[in-house]
Amino acid sequence: MMKIIVSEKDFDIGAEMTALRAGNPQIGAIANFVGLVRDTNGGSDVASMLLEHYPAMTHRALEAIVAEAGRRWSLLDVTVIHRVGELRPGDQIVLVAVASRHRADAFSACEFIMDYLKTQAPFWKKEQTPDGARWVEQRATDDQAAARWSE
Amino acid sequence: MMKIIVSEKDFDIGAEMTALRAGNPQIGAIANFVGLVRDTNGGSDVASMLLEHYPAMTHRALEAIVAEAGRRWSLLDVTVIHRVGELRPGDQIVLVAVASRHRADAFSACEFIMDYLKTQAPFWKKEQTPDGARWVEQRATDDQAAARWSE
Amino acid sequence: MKLKVLYFARLRERLGVAEEVIELPDGMGMVAMLLDVLRTRGGVWAEELAAGKNFRVAVNQDMAGMEVPIEDGDEVAIFPPVTGG
Amino acid sequence: MKLKVLYFARLRERLGVAEEVIELPDGMGMVAMLLDVLRTRGGVWAEELAAGKNFRVAVNQDMAGMEVPIEDGDEVAIFPPVTGG
Numbered sequence: 298m299m300k301i302i303v304s305e306k307d308f309d310i311g312a313e314m315t316a317l318r319a320g321n322p323q324i325g326a327i328a329n330f331v332g333l334v335r336d337t338n339g340g341s342d343v344a345s346m347l348l349e350h351y352p353a354m355t356h357r358a359l360e361a362i363v364a365e366a367g368r369r370w371s372l373l374d375v376t377v378i379h380r381v382g383e384l385r386p387g388d389q390i391v392l393v394a395v396a397s398r399h400r401a402d403a404f405s406a407c408e409f410i411m412d413y414l415k416t417q418a419p420f421w422k423k424e425q426t427p428d429g430a431r432w433v434e435q436r437a438t439d440d441q442a443a444a445r446w447s448e
Numbered sequence: 449m450m451k452i453i454v455s456e457k458d459f460d461i462g463a464e465m466t467a468l469r470a471g472n473p474q475i476g477a478i479a480n481f482v483g484l485v486r487d488t489n490g491g492s493d494v495a496s497m498l499l500e501h502y503p504a505m506t507h508r509a510l511e512a513i514v515a516e517a518g519r520r521w522s523l524l525d526v527t528v529i530h531r532v533g534e535l536r537p538g539d540q541i542v543l544v545a546v547a548s549r550h551r552a553d554a555f556s557a558c559e560f561i562m563d564y565l566k567t568q569a570p571f572w573k574k575e576q577t578p579d580g581a582r583w584v585e586q587r588a589t590d591d592q593a594a595a596r597w598s599e
Numbered sequence: 600m601k602l603k604v605l606y607f608a609r610l611r612e613r614l615g616v617a618e619e620v621i622e623l624p625d626g627m628g629m630v631a632m633l634l635d636v637l638r639t640r641g642g643v644w645a646e647e648l649a650a651g652k653n654f655r656v657a658v659n660q661d662m663a664g665m666e667v668p669i670e671d672g673d674e675v676a677i678f679p680p681v682t683g684g
Numbered sequence: 685m686k687l688k689v690l691y692f693a694r695l696r697e698r699l700g701v702a703e704e705v706i707e708l709p710d711g712m713g714m715v716a717m718l719l720d721v722l723r724t725r726g727g728v729w730a731e732e733l734a735a736g737k738n739f740r741v742a743v744n745q746d747m748a749g750m751e752v753p754i755e756d757g758d759e760v761a762i763f764p765p766v767t768g769g
Binding site: 309310311312314318322323324325326327328329330331332333334335336337386387398400401403404407408411438442 | 460461462463465469473474475476477478479480481482483484485486487488537538549551552554555558559562589593
């Protein structure tokens with residue numbers, strides 16, 4: 298089971314957690330990650346951020362990542378929500394919530410999904426700073442984080 | 449910064465996440481774990497669960513675990529809430545939410561705090577099953593999970 | 600010296616005591632010695648606190664090993680491995 | 685054969701194209717060959733799509749390496765390393 302949303306709209310973590318749990322009394326653990334827009338990045342103030350994506354591919358890529366997590370760990374349900382469009386500091390960008398019987402599966406799968414999302418899902422961030430707009434570059438640590446799962 | 453609550457009362461994940469983020473625009477990542485009462489355990493139906501604790505020690509033990517996480521990783525804020533008293537299947541038992549600039553710190557610290565909580569914080573679960581009441585025994589995997597952080 | 604000794608969870612039920620004050624001769628200054636005294640009560644005490652048994656001890660609300668010193672007025676708690684979370 | 689080719693983010697801005705249809709001779713059936721054709725446009729095309737540059741390619745919405753086959757009607761996307769999450 299999975300729920301994947303790509304949207305300009307904000308999400309409500311409490312409501313998503315309630316929906317994820319609903320009707321499955323086997324769930325003992327939910328690991329959850331929320332990414333937020335920070336007000337500085339690489340030493341510059343960030344006034345706003347534009348999140349571009351590749352609409353025809355985004356959903357499909359997220360589905361493939363979640364399906365792969367489901368093959369590697371014993372999961373009961375997964376929710377992935379990713380915002381697109383214009384965001385401001387403090388805004389929520391992404392939610393990954395993973396429900397399982399025991400916590401080890403939930404933690405590993407949640408981190409795996411984030412690591413793969415960061416390197417495989419077609420989103421790009423453009424930041425507005427006092428020096429003008431700039432495209433965010435992928436961090437080398439993101440590639441390393443994803444690579445460790447294939448060891 | 450940390451917020452630690454041990455209480456019979458339920459908690460609202462959405463409200464806790466909002467409080468954790470409030471006023472800190474440096475937060476880019478929140479990793480979050482919620483433990484729930486499952487309706488079966490070890491093959492038996494669980495009708496309810498009683499969570500006993502050692503009141504004089506509980507808060508202090510949780511504080512020490514969070515402080516240790518703060519020494520190991522770069523964290524901006526941590527919330528730990530643990531329920532005590534009588535709980536039913538589907539009820540929330542524990543919340544660990546860790547805020548940091550980047551996700552690697554948040555994920556590691558959240559998992560560390562859960563692993564240590566499971567082996568160091570003085571809580572005990574007693575389950576009501578069709579065969580009577582039984583004290584839950586510590587799983588060997590919990591000891592192993594905690595031990596890996598000292599490698 | 601006087602110690603306040605607490606028992607929790609399965610051990611509290613099995614030993615039939617939640618809390619007691621124990622008077623020990625001065626110089627019996629380690630967790631291990633308190634446990635020796637408790638075992639001499641025999642029955643469930645000798646059984647549950649036997650050396651191979653899986654229980655934990657806290658001294659003044661900190662997890663403590665067998666060698667940890669105890670002093671007059673300390674609070675010692677004895678309990679099963681914890682199962683919260 | 686005809687391909688729909690899409691560009692995203694910094695590459696879209698730099699190349700000045702979001703989407704185009706490219707007609708290739710039959711038999712140019714790999715991602716690498718499409719890139720060769722694009723590089724022959726020179727200028728920013730040769731620069732941004734040079735072999736050492738860090739960009740990604742997807743064929744029909746799946747991440748694709750240089751050797752992945754392309755066929756008539758395929759959608760090929762070229763974009764910088766992704767930065768979501």
